[in-house]
Amino acid sequence: MERFIVFKVNKKFFVPLLLVVLAVNANGALWKKSIPKTEATITNSILSVRVDAMTGAYEITQKNPAWTFSGGIGEPLIKLKAGHGSDAIGDYQEISFDWTNDTPPMMANIRIYDKNPIVLFSETCKKAMEMPPASFPSFTTVPQDLHIFSYQQKNFAPPQFDASKTSTPWLLFDDAANAAIISPASHFMVARMSGDGHTQITSGLNEDLRHLPAGFSQQTILTFGQGINNTWDQWGKSIVALQDVKRPDNEADAVLKYFGYWTDNGAYYYYNYDLGKGYAGTLQSLVAYYRQQQIPIRYLQLDSWWYYKSFADPDGKIGKTKSDKLPEGEWNRYGGLLEYKAHPALFPNGLDAFQKSINLPLITHNRWVDPASPYHEHYKISGVAAVDYRWWRDIADYLDTSGIVTYEQDWLDRIYKYSPAFSSTVNTAETFLNDMSRACAHHDITLQYCMPLPCYFLQGSAYKNLTTIRTSDDHFGPSRYNNFLYTSRLAYSMGIWPWSDVFMSGETNNILLATLSAGAVGTGDKMGTEDIGNIFKVARPDGVIVKPDVPALPLDQCYIADAKGTETPLLAATFTDNDGFKTEYVFAFNRSKASVGNFRFTPAELGFDDTVCVYDYFSDRAYRMNPNDIVSGILGGNADSYYIIAPFGRSQIAFLGDKDKFVSTGKQRIASLDDEANNLTVNVLFAPSEKAVTMHGYAERPVKVTAQSGTAKVTKFDTATGYFEIEADPDLWIPAQEINGDMARQMTVTLATD
Numbered sequence: 001m002e003r004f005i006v007f008k009v010n011k012k013f014f015v016p017l018l019l020v021v022l023a024v025n026a027n028g029a030l031w032k033k034s035i036p037k038t039e040a041t042i043t044n045s046i047l048s049v050r051v052d053a054m055t056g057a058y059e060i061t062q063k064n065p066a067w068t069f070s071g072g073i074g075e076p077l078i079k080l081k082a083g084h085g086s087d088a089i090g091d092y093q094e095i096s097f098d099w100t101n102d103t104p105p106m107m108a109n110i111r112i113y114d115k116n117p118i119v120l121f122s123e124t125c126k127k128a129m130e131m132p133p134a135s136f137p138s139f140t141t142v143p144q145d146l147h148i149f150s151y152q153q154k155n156f157a158p159p160q161f162d163a164s165k166t167s168t169p170w171l172l173f174d175d176a177a178n179a180a181i182i183s184p185a186s187h188f189m190v191a192r193m194s195g196d197g198h199t200q201i202t203s204g205l206n207e208d209l210r211h212l213p214a215g216f217s218q219q220t221i222l223t224f225g226q227g228i229n230n231t232w233d234q235w236g237k238s239i240v241a242l243q244d245v246k247r248p249d250n251e252a253d254a255v256l257k258y259f260g261y262w263t264d265n266g267a268y269y270y271y272n273y274d275l276g277k278g279y280a281g282t283l284q285s286l287v288a289y290y291r292q293q294q295i296p297i298r299y300l301q302l303d304s305w306w307y308y309k310s311f312a313d314p315d316g317k318i319g320k321t322k323s324d325k326l327p328e329g330e331w332n333r334y335g336g337l338l339e340y341k342a343h344p345a346l347f348p349n350g351l352d353a354f355q356k357s358i359n360l361p362l363i364t365h366n367r368w369v370d371p372a373s374p375y376h377e378h379y380k381i382s383g384v385a386a387v388d389y390r391w392w393r394d395i396a397d398y399l400d401t402s403g404i405v406t407y408e409q410d411w412l413d414r415i416y417k418y419s420p421a422f423s424s425t426v427n428t429a430e431t432f433l434n435d436m437s438r439a440c441a442h443h444d445i446t447l448q449y450c451m452p453l454p455c456y457f458l459q460g461s462a463y464k465n466l467t468t469i470r471t472s473d474d475h476f477g478p479s480r481y482n483n484f485l486y487t488s489r490l491a492y493s494m495g496i497w498p499w500s501d502v503f504m505s506g507e508t509n510n511i512l513l514a515t516l517s518a519g520a521v522g523t524g525d526k527m528g529t530e531d532i533g534n535i536f537k538v539a540r541p542d543g544v545i546v547k548p549d550v551p552a553l554p555l556d557q558c559y560i561a562d563a564k565g566t567e568t569p570l571l572a573a574t575f576t577d578n579d580g581f582k583t584e585y586v587f588a589f590n591r592s593k594a595s596v597g598n599f600r601f602t603p604a605e606l607g608f609d610d611t612v613c614v615y616d617y618f619s620d621r622a623y624r625m626n627p628n629d630i631v632s633g634i635l636g637g638n639a640d641s642y643y644i645i646a647p648f649g650r651s652q653i654a655f656l657g658d659k660d661k662f663v664s665t666g667k668q669r670i671a672s673l674d675d676e677a678n679n680l681t682v683n684v685l686f687a688p689s690e691k692a693v694t695m696h697g698y699a700e701r702p703v704k705v706t707a708q709s710g711t712a713k714v715t716k717f718d719t720a721t722g723y724f725e726i727e728a729d730p731d732l733w734i735p736a737q738e739i740n741g742d743m744a745r746q747m748t749v750t751l752a753t754d
Contacts, residue, residue, distance in 0.1 A: 048060075077098065120221050122220075180222060264474070269286070284357055296540070342354070363406040369386055388435070405445060408447075488553060536660065547666050573606055618641060649680070
């Protein structure tokens with residue numbers, strides 16, 4: 001018989017790992033016994049985590065601002081312990097524990113990272129489960145008076161200032177732009193956020209999910225930061241790090257690197273062609289005309305019109321012929337895919353022969369698999385989605401032999417909705433996407449997602465060949481700008497480049513904003529109606545897009561104003577960073593057709609801490625400003641403004657780059673900048689056929705210029721304002737060389753003010 005004597009220990013001297021217990025055995029001898037600890041705490045310089053084994057409660061606290069998120073398992077915990085380790089995000093401390101009462105046995109851990117304000121939660125099923133476990137974390141205490149932002153469970157993932165109950169990140173922030181982002185960190189296609197964001201926040205699994213295997217683990221990430229966009233960046237980098245995939249740069253494929261031509265909804269040749277020439281003949285004529293006019297398209301997109309389709313919507317509703325003006329046929333229909341093959345009425349010699357005839361790479365579109373498709377007889381189709389690698393292998397083989405470099409999977413929202421296993425089984429949706437990526441990657445074919453739900457953005461971070469994703473509805477225009485810019489934030493966080501969709505080249509604001517997206521730029525003009533001047537503001541004569549480093553994204557102030565319901569223009573910014581010489585580009589757009597909007601921003605908001613030149617692109621005027629000076633404007637209905645901001649560096653020159661490009665210091669034109677005292681050295685890239693480029697900027701003193709591998713001269717200097725222009729001409733007798741995968745010439749221009 002044993003008798004236990006428990007001594008109360010003063011908290012000041014309490015050793016958190018063990019409770020000390022003295023036991024008296026039957027012979028009266030004393031011996032020591034240890035029992036598991038009842039509380040564990042881990043901390044770093046920003047965060048602390050505390051877990052109570054007796055109650056199952058857990059608490060995450062941020063020091064500044066003093067935000068606390070707390071909740072509980074609802075039952076006692078066992079095997080509570082603290083440890084440390086390292087994963088793809090970095091070195092971490094961790095609390096782990098199990099629980100068993102009233103549920104199948106579960107295990108969980110909470111990590112915080114030594115160098116990042118990030119918390120990673122994980123719960124694991126120790127045995128197979130029919131139903132999903134309770135959400136973890138489930139916070140019932142949340143910081144008060146925070147704004148909420150998320151993405152809706154609709155096509156193109158439109159933004160909303162509310163808590164969307166789906167697989168989406170939730171952004172919480174205050175009026176000082178302190179922010180936290182919580183989201184699923186694994187199994188995105190079956191994950192779900194829930195709660196209202198004010199009194200409860202939970203992250204777990206879709207309630208339709210069934211048959212979880214033993215060992216199934218679900219993760220959630222909570223990221224803290226100062227600055228809304230800074231927090232988005234940190235959150236996105238962490239999600240991508242967990243995928244262990246290198247994300248593509250913004251020149252990773254033809255659709256990103258080059259100006260192209262599109263035939264999708266909103267383009268002139270969408271289900272439309274010259275009846276005398278046929279579809280193939282019409283597009284062959286267009287390509288020949290563009291070459292004659294030296295309009296540098298470098299790829300051609302073929303939308304849904306080219307392959308065999310049914311009349312049925314995904315819900316089974318029977319439609320009709322897509323275009324009554326064109327001949328009937330299996331291609332001229334609205335419905336789902338019957339066979340992914342070029343219809344002979346359009347391409348009598350096959351798609352491969354057409355591609356060779358125009359000598360341009362192709363981007364091709366696809367829909368859902370129709371229930372009437374013969375594919376059901378040969379492949380595994382779940383709902384309206386192919387979940388059979390053999391199907392994807394055969395599709396990718398056809399793409400490869402037909403000269404297709406990018407595969408566009410459209411109607412992703414309908415595929416999710418009408419393929420029930422996507423939400424009710426662990427692997428079906430992932431199999432669909434994994435097989436698509438793997439089969440296309442085998443042939444170096446890249447991917448584009450269209451009509452995605454938020455879960456596709458998150459899951460897309462796992463695929464190195466997913467380069468672009470649509471972030472606005474069909475036919476780009478002012479009514480799309482708001483959603484396009486906010487949803488571009490989600491795309492870029494996942495390392496996927498946004499695509500605005502097609503527009504006409506004469507629509508200056510559309511082509512400008514598409515260029516600022518750092519993603520794809522493509523037009524769909526009727527042959528002979530092109531605005532060649534606008535096209536060359538986007539691209540070099542070889543079709544290479546001159547673009548910023550990152551997409552244009554809403555400023556922090558816009559999140560705060562929109563959360564409060566303040567009607568102001570939307571401000572979005574991007575940049576090019578040439579070895580520390582950073583040029584910012586700011587787009588201001590009035591979202592109201594009926595009222596006038598006032599906007600304002602400072603160079604300091606963009607990261608400048610010294611004097612800058614603010615150049616108003618449309619008015620062709622510039623202002624010297626200090627970091628905290630206010631740039632302001634008034635915009636009428638759907639009007640916009642565009643500013644280029646360049647620093648007066650050590651050279652005392654505010655260099656604005658190529659005067660004839662929207663993104664004037666884009667690295668496809670200005671390869672590098674070296675800013676030294678009284679000297680600025682600029683390396684300029686030219687397409688092989690290019691002869692002269694006009695560069696401009698501002699300086700306090702007259703600028704002297706010298707050049708290597710070409711000639712340069714100052715053609716204008718305004719002593720009153722300091723404005724200058726320089727004409728740079730490369731030496732055409734020097735052979736072009738391969739630079740970043742394209743033939744180009746490079747010359748060095750040095751600007752001096754001493």
